[in-house]
Each structure stands twice: as structure tokens, then as C-alpha cells.
Amino acid sequence: MIMKEKIIGRVWVITDRDGKPIDDIDTDMIYHNKHLAVVDIGEMAQYAFGNLEGWQDFPKKAERGDILIVGKNFGAGSSRQHAVDCFIALGISAIVGESFGAIYYRNAINAGLPIFVAPNIASSSIRSGDKIEIDTTTGKIFNITRNTELPPAKPMSDVQKKIIEAGGLLELAGKGF
């Protein structure tokens, strides 16, 4: 897989009822522990955000290519990879957040899911339904719908690009790094 220069997609800003970005969304909210025995990635899609107040119907609303915009410390908690894989199964093309749980961040990189740290992104002018463009080299994010520049993301590291280009860590490991 060649790393796309630009990722373009419709966004979901993960907010509460008052429109405030939800911080500290843990892996139990993203993918509840009662479905941990599932090993088939395709089956995981239906459980994404199954334990996050107001977002339980997300798997029905999400479309392939959509982008998630999240607040601080997204994916805190357990090391479960289901919490990344469920979004891959839904076809989510990137996750952009203000910060991530350390293991979650690694899991996303290693699964080949583009993940970006962009301080202040969730509290910016961005709204669910907007179409944005992420420049994977520079980290610049542009809101196509509103024709405005958004708070930029940190550019991807070389390791991250290498893994995405290989199609994931396992594929890279098969080639002996």
C-alpha cells in the first residue's frame, strides 16, 4: 500500500450532548470487554463505541472513508487491539485527536490506521459532517466545507509511514523489518 499524500473524508467529532469534545474515552467505551473473545476483525465493527453514551449507533451511521476527530487521551486504558480494529473494520480512514493513550496510539500505527496528534483540533471550528483534507507529510489539516485551515497535526514519523506502506506491522515483520 502506498501512503496517500492526502487523506480526504467526512468527519465525526466525538462530542457529548452539549457539543463538547469528550476527553478520556477509554477502551471499554470504544470496545466493551464483553466482546473481547471476538477474534474476527469484521465482526468487531458492530461493537465500535458500543459503550459510549450517545454514540452506540455509530456503526450504523459511519461510512467507509470517514475520519474520527477526538479529544484528549483517546483510547486510555487496556491494550486491547479490538478498540482500533473495530474502526478499521468500519473503514475509518484516519483518527485525529488532541492526544491518545500510549498503547492505543501504537496499536493504531501498527495496524496501519493513520493516526494524528493535533492539539486543539476537537475544540476548533470543526463540526461533524464537515469534509476535511489531511496532508500526511506536513500534517496540515484543511476544512474543505468551511474553507478554513484547522490546527495542524504533527507530521507522521518515518516508522509510521513505513508500517502503513507495508500494510501494517505484521506485513513489515514478515519482511524482517
Added chain:
Amino acid sequence: MAQTIAQKILAAHSGNDTVEVNQIVSVKPDYVLSHDNTAAIRKKFEQIGVKKIFDPNMPVVVLDHTVPPSTAQYANNHKSIREFVEQHKIAHFYDMGRGICHQVLSEEGFAYPGALILGADSHTTTYGAFGAASAGIGRSEVAAIWATGEMWLMVPPTIKIVVNGKMPRGTTSKDLMLHIIGEIGADGALYKSMEFYGSTIENMSIASRMVLSNMAVEAGAKFGIIPPDEKTDDFLKDIARAEYKKVFADEDAQYESEIRYDAEKLVPVVAAPHTVDNVFPASDVDEEKVHQVFLGTCTNGRVEDFHKAAEILAGRKVADGTRLLVFPASSKVLKEIILDGTAEKLIDAGAILMNPGCGPCLGAHEGVLADGEVCVSTANRNFLGRMGNKNAAIYLASPYTAAAAAVAGKIIDPRELL
């Protein structure tokens, strides 16, 4: 270049003299841990297409999460793991009953100063208590390490935590760590290493130190490292898996920040539902019926924890309408509390003595909560639904506070019963 403990251990495992903060390095870990999730990791490993495990001495596999299995699916996973271990001649395998992975690796001498241990479990940070650098990683990463013996890591910046003073009666390292997490927040140490210093830490037992390192990840930390000392050597005498050299930070090492605490000001605290940083003095919690008390886990399932619980429970009874579940962290702990009479005191008080393992911590079995119930737990997470029911509430506390809640049937300051 002056370096922190994290920098030194990562440099030594990546073939560098020194490494810089935020540098990405390829490391060769000493051990890589997995538990019941080995069944899923096996699938990922087989997907890579490599025939052999790079080094069969590197993986350590412990069955602890759903033991004994409560469903056919869990049982089949265990079976698949045993077959895989046999097929690949994995050298270090502990079947169900030996205990919780982090306790087992500690008791079996895998965690020693300067070691680098990665594991498919977020509480792999526990080995920092022995002066090791250890962190949780994902399942794919474990599969990749099985295949290649290597993994990439980003060198974390380090926060220096200094705690001085004598811990007041009725408080434990659990109260200290909950207090710290309450102050810095669940993301207060995100992707950073914590190093713990000060007289309070020096005076702590290894078991108490393990609580700090175990819960470092609840502040988002990559590592939670405590400089090794004679207590570390004593613990590791005759059991260390390798000859080790203690690793210390350079005096002029660069810390991102330094936070100081006065242990003498500590009071018994709880982390109220549903986040670990939602911390209050136990005495401030409004009267609420406690239905279940859970003593155990990789955080507080060691001998000293049951001794503390017994200080409160001996000669008393668990309140009507409250259940007390006791899960020793390992078979060694279980045996010790039986031999020294602690188990008897707990059972006489009305405790249900369970098998070594993770128990209901992850909500799969052995003590799932009912709708509307409240649990006081000595574990490390109180996320909504963590114990198998999102209509239930979990308070995290020390063994003293948990035992006191079992007697009172509600959350109280444990000093009332000490």
C-alpha cells in the same frame, strides 16, 4: 550525555551508548509477556507467515485472565495456547493456577534491574518496581516480536516524582498512587516515564512499590520506574533470571518536570466511578450501600495486602448484604496466607476465598456485578462497565479501605476500625 533510567535501559537494548528523548529506536526486549490473549496473538503470528519463533526463550506465557475458563470459547483459547506453546517449544509457560502474570513474572525472577520487558497487557509497567523498563504493547506487536525479536519504541521523556515523609497509619502506597493520579490526571504522564524517588519510596516494601509501577499506566505512563536498592537484591536473590547491574539515572539527567509530595499529609482515599483520577478522601464519600468488596489483582493481591485486610477483618464480620471476594495474586501468595493464618481470619470474617488469577477485575467471570450495585475494589481500573456491568459502580481503594467497607457495608475511613 546525562540520561534517565528509561534512556539508559533503552540505549542498552538498542545497541546505542545514549539515546535522546523522542528518538525512535529498535529494541530487543529481554522478555515478552502474553496471557490468555496468546490465542489471538497466535493467529496474528501465523498471519505473518514466519515458521519459527525468533527466540523461544523470549516469550513468557501465563494463563490468568479467565481461569478456570467459564465458557467453551475461553477453554478452547487455552487449549490453542497449550498446543502453540508445545509446537514452538516456548520455554516459559505457566498454566492456570500459578497466578496473575505480573505477580508470576516477579516471583519467577524475570523482572530485574535494567531489564526491558514488553507485554500484551497494559499493567506490564509493574516491573518498574524492580528497576526494569517495562510497558504494555499491542497484540500485533507481540506477534512481531515473536517473529523478529525486535520492536520500535519512542524514548519517553521522564517525570521525576519525589515523595518524602512517613506514611500515616491507615494509608498505603495505593492511597499515594491514587492521590498522585488524582492530581496529575489520567493523562498526566501520557507516553512518559515516571521515576520515583524520596524517603517514602525507599522505605516501601517491594510489594508496595509494585502498586506504584502497576498504576503508573493509569496516568498514561509508558514506564513507572523505581531505582533498585538492597530490597530489590534481597527479593531477587536466587531467583533472578540473569546477572544484572543496577541502572540509575545520572545526577544531571534531564527531567521534563519534577513533582514533590509530602507523604505525611496522605489520607485514605478512593477513586470514585468511573475514572481513576476521580479521587476523594474515603471519609468524604456519601453513605452508599456496598454490595461487593474485591480484594486482589495485580495491584493489591499480595501477602502484605491480605495482612492489612486481616488487621481490620480479624474478629469482625462482613456486613449483611455485602460479599467479600478474595483472590490471591499467585499460588505462592495463596499458600503463604494459608500457612500464616491470614486466610483463616478472612474466611472467619465471611470472605469467599477464590483461586489465584485476575478474577472479576476484567468483568468476564467470578464476581460480575448486578444492576445498581456498588463494588469497592483493590484493582486499578473503575471504568464504566469494567466489572461486566455498565449499570454498576466501582470505587478503587487500598486493602484497608476495602476491608473496612466490607465490615461497614459502606465506604468509611478505615482508620475508624484500626
